[in-house]
Amino acid sequence: xxxxxxxxxxxxxxxxxxxxxxxxxxxxxxxxxxxxxxxxxxxxxxxxxxxxxxxxxxxxxxxxxxxxxxxxxxxxxxxxxxxxxxxxxxxxxxxxxxxxxxxxxxxxxxxxxxxxxxxxxxxxxxxxxxxxxxxxxxxxxxxxxxxxxx
DNA sequence: GCCAACGTTGGC
DNA sequence: GCCAACGTTGGC
Numbered sequence: 037x038x039x040x041x042x043x044x045x046x047x048x049x050x051x052x053x054x055x056x057x058x059x060x061x062x063x064x065x066x067x068x069x070x071x072x073x074x075x076x077x078x079x080x081x082x083x084x085x086x087x088x089x090x091x092x093x094x095x096x097x098x099x100x101x102x103x104x105x106x107x108x109x110x111x112x113x114x115x116x117x118x119x120x121x122x123x124x125x126x127x128x129x130x131x132x133x134x135x136x137x138x139x140x141x142x143x144x145x146x147x148x149x150x151x152x153x154x155x156x157x158x159x160x161x162x163x164x165x166x167x168x169x170x171x172x173x174x175x176x177x178x179x180x181x182x183x184x185x186x
Numbered sequence: 187g188c189c190a191a192c193g194t195t196g197g198c
Numbered sequence: 199g200c201c202a203a204c205g206t207t208g209g210c
Contacts, residue, residue, distance in 0.1 A: 063205085084196060142197080161203090191209100193204105195203085197202095197203105198200085
């Protein structure tokens with residue numbers, strides 16, 4: 037899951053203890069959230085950074101439910117097409133699990149042949165919530181651990 | 187229901 | 199700050 041750290045960073049998640057992931061306004065991203073189960077691990081990705089990359093691991097503590105910010109007139113996430121009767125957008129709740137000692141950068145993800153098919157490394161990917169396979173998850177965690185001990 | 191125009195995302 | 203990618207919108 038991508039976030040601009042200037043808006044909401046991994047450190048913010050640690051400070052808050054948990055958060056609701058508001059503002060997803062893309063169907064592919066929404067559907068990815070709907071597929072999440074309580075306890076699922078999530079990579080917290082810092083976008084718009086130099087460099088961009090994965091800052092740590094979070095977990096799903098509440099499965100998808102309507103994103104109320106879509107109903108709030110004046111919110112930057114307001115969407116008149118989403119109603120209480122027919123909510124269009126969902127959010128999940130996340131809690132921090134483990135901050136990586138060092139960011140695992142997008143460049144490093146792309147350079148790892150084991151992650152060739154990982155969604156976030158695919159050219160042109162603009163979706164803010166992307167799937168991660170079990171094997172990709174293990175590989176990224178391994179990369180983070182290797183950086184921490186080097 | 188097609189598709190051009192438009193807006194946004196996000197790496198570089 | 200630029201611009202490619204691509205999702206969304208809206209006219210027809």
